[in-house]
Amino acid sequence: MYPEHPAHTPAVRDVDVHQPTPITPAVVTPAPIVPVQPGALPSVASVVLPDGRVVTGYAIQPTQPEPVAAKPPVSRAAVNVALGGVGFLAVCGGLLLLTTFIAALTALITQLIILAAVIFGGWIAVQIFSASGHKGGTTVNIRKAVFKRNYFHG
Numbered sequence: 116m117y118p119e120h121p122a123h124t125p126a127v128r129d130v131d132v133h134q135p136t137p138i139t140p141a142v143v144t145p146a147p148i149v150p151v152q153p154g155a156l157p158s159v160a161s162v163v164l165p166d167g168r169v170v171t172g173y174a175i176q177p178t179q180p181e182p183v184a185a186k187p188p189v190s191r192a193a194v195n196v197a198l199g200g201v202g203f204l205a206v207c208g209g210l211l212l213l214t215t216f217i218a219a220l221t222a223l224i225t226q227l228i229i230l231a232a233v234i235f236g237g238w239i240a241v242q243i244f245s246a247s248g249h250k251g252g253t254t255v256n257i258r259k260a261v262f263k264r265n266y267f268h269g
Contacts, residue, residue, distance in 0.1 A: 141166045 146163045161171045 141168075 144167050
C-alpha cells in the first residue's frame with residue numbers, strides 16, 4: 116500500500132539466540148529437626164523443606180470462631196407441660212378414632228340385622244303366598260303317599 120513508509124519496509128535485525136542452561140539437581144540432605152514450642156507461634160516462622168532450603172514468613176494467627184451465645188436453660192416444668200400437652204393431644208386423637216370406629220361398626224351391624232330381617236321376611240312371605248295359591252281341592256304327594264282332602268289354608 117505505502118511502500119515508501121519505513122514501517123512497511125523489511126528491516127534486517129540482529130537476532131541473539133540464547134541457549135538454556137541446565138539446572139543441576141539439589142543435593143538432598145536430611146532436614147535438621149527444629150524444636151518448636153507447641154503452645155506459641157513466633158512472629159516470624161521458618162520452615163525447613165526436605166531438600167534443605169529454609170522458607171521464612173510471617174505466622175498467620177488462626178481465626179477464632181465467633182463465641183456462641185449461651186442458650187438459656189429450659190425449666191423441667193416447661194418440658195413436663197409440653198410433653199403433657201402432646202400426650203393429651205395423642206389421647207384425644209385416639210379417642211376420636213375409637214369413637215369413629217365404634218360408630219362405623221354399629222352402622223355395619225345395624226345394616227346386617229336389617230339385611231337378615233329383609234331376607235327372612237321375604238322367605239316367610241314366599242311361604243305364605245305360595246301356600247295360599249292352593250285353596251280348595253286335593254293335594255296329593257305321590258312320593259310320600261300323603262293325601263289331603265278339603266284342606267283350606269287361610
